[in-house]
Amino acid sequence: MKKLEQFRMLGLSENTLHALEKKGFEEPTPIQQKTIPLLLKGEVDIIGQAQTGTGKTAAFGLPILEGIQEKSKTVQALILVPTRELAIQVSEELNSLKGEKNLQIMPIYGGQSMEEQLRRLRKGIDVVVGTPGRILDHLRRKSLRLGNISYLVLDEADEMLNMGFIDDVEEIIKNTSAQKRMLLFSATMPEKIVHIAEKYMKNYEMVGVKKRAAYHKPDGSDLF
Numbered sequence: 001m002k003k004l005e006q007f008r009m010l011g012l013s014e015n016t017l018h019a020l021e022k023k024g025f026e027e028p029t030p031i032q033q034k035t036i037p038l039l040l041k042g043e044v045d046i047i048g049q050a051q052t053g054t055g056k057t058a059a060f061g062l063p064i065l066e067g068i069q070e071k072s073k074t075v076q077a078l079i080l081v082p083t084r085e086l087a088i089q090v091s092e093e094l095n096s097l098k099g100e101k102n103l104q105i106m107p108i109y110g111g112q113s114m115e116e117q118l119r120r121l122r123k124g125i126d127v128v129v130g131t132p133g134r135i136l137d138h139l140r141r142k143s144l145r146l147g148n149i150s151y152l153v154l155d156e157a158d159e160m161l162n163m164g165f166i167d168d169v170e171e172i173i174k175n176t177s178a179q180k181r182m183l184l185f186s187a188t189m190p191e192k193i194v195h196i197a198e199k200y201m202k203n204y205e206m207v208g209v210k211k212r213a214a215y216h217k218p219d220g221s222d223l224f
Contacts, residue, residue: 003026003027004017004020004021004025004026004027006027006028006033007020007025007027007028010028010032010033010036010037010040011036011037011040011041012036012040012062012066013066015099015100015101016062016065016066016097016099018099018100019096019097019098019099020097023096023097025058028055029054029055029058029059029209030054030209031048031050031054031055031056031059031207031208031209032055032058032059032062034048034059034207034208035048035056035059035060035063035207036059036062036063038205038207039060039063039064039067039181039183040063040066040067042205043181043203044202044203044204044205045181045182045183045184045201045202045203045204045205046060046181046182046183046184046204046205046206046207047183047184047185047186047189047197047201047204047205047206047207048060048183048184048185048186048206048207048208049185049186049187049188049189049206049207049208049209050185050187050207050208050209051187051209052156052187054209056155056185057089057090057093057094057155058093058097060079060153060155060183060185061090061093061094061097062097064077064127064151064153065094065097065098065101065103065127067150067151068103068126068127068150068151069126070101070102070103070126071102071124072124072126073124074124074126074145074148075125075126075127075128075144075145075146075148075149076126076127076148076149076150076151077126077127077128077149077150077151077152077153078127078128078130078135078146078149078151078152078153078172078176079127079128079129079130079153079155080130080131080132080135080152080153080154080155080160080169080172081129081130081131081155081156081160082131082132082156082159082160082162082163082165083109083131083159084107084109084110084111084112084131086155086156087107087108087109087129087130087131088107088109090107090129090155091105091106091107091129094127094129103126103127104120104123104124104125104126104127105125105126105127105129106120106121106125106127106128106129107129107130108128108129108130108131108134108135108138108144109130109131109134110131110133110134110137112134114137117134117138117143118141118143121138121143121144122143128144131165132160132165132168132169132172133165133168135168135172136168136171136172139171139172139175146172146175146176146177147175147176147177148177149176149177149180150177150179150180150181151180151181151182151183152173152176152180152181152182152183153182153183153184153185154169154182154183154184154185154186154196155185156185156186156187157169157184157185157186157193157196158186158187158188158189158190158193159187161190161192161193166192166196169196170196170200173196173200182200182201182202182204184196184197184201
C-alpha cells in the first residue's frame with residue numbers, strides 16, 4: 001500500500017485505496033492530483049481541460065464514489081457522455097473503482113433495450129452514465145428523476161457539442177437539482193462550452209493538463 005501513498009495524501013479512503021491497488025494503480029496522474037482534492041474538500045464546481053488518456057474518469061469518479069451514499073434507491077450522480085461506447089467504458093471503470101461500496105452504476109444509451117433500462121431504474125440506481133438522447137427519453141417518461149442528484153458531470157463536452165447534443169444537454173441540466181456539484185471535462189473549450197459553464201456553473205475552478213500524456217494501466221491499456 002506504500003506505493004499508493006500519493007493517492008492517500010489526496011484524501012481518499014482505505015476502501016478506494018484497496019480498489020486502486022487491485023487495479024494496479026501506483027500514483028495519480030496530473031488531472032487526478034488537481035481534481036480529486038477539490039472535489040473531496042471543496043464546494044466549488046470544476047472545469048477540467050483534459051483529453052481521453054489522462055485519467056479523467058478516475059479524477060471525477062473516485063471523489064463521486066466516495067461522496068455518495070449506499071442503498072439510497074435514488075440517482076445521486078449523472079455522467080453525460082457523447083457515445084454509447086464511452087457510456088459503457090466509464091460505467092465499467094466506475095464499477096471497478098467502487099471497491100466494497102454497495103453502489104449500483106448503470107450505462108444508459110440508445111440502442112439498448114428500453115424495457116431492461118426501465119426495469120433496472122425501478123430497482124434503484126445510484127450512478128447513471130448516459131448519452132443525452134436516451135437520458136432525455138427517460139426524463140420525458142418520468143422513469144428517471146434528477147431532482148436529488150448531488151453530482152452532474154459533462155464528460156467530453158466538446159464532443160457532445162460536435163455531435164449536436166448541446167440543446168439536449170441544456171434541457172437535462174434544467175431538470176437537475178440546484179444544489180448539485182457540476183463538473184465539465186473537455187479537451188477543447190469552444191465558445192458554446194464556455195457559455196454552458198458560465199450559465200449553469202456557480203463558483204467554479206479550472207484545472208487542466210496542458211499536453212496529452214500517455215498514461216497507461218500496468219496491462220498497457222489506456223486510462224480513460
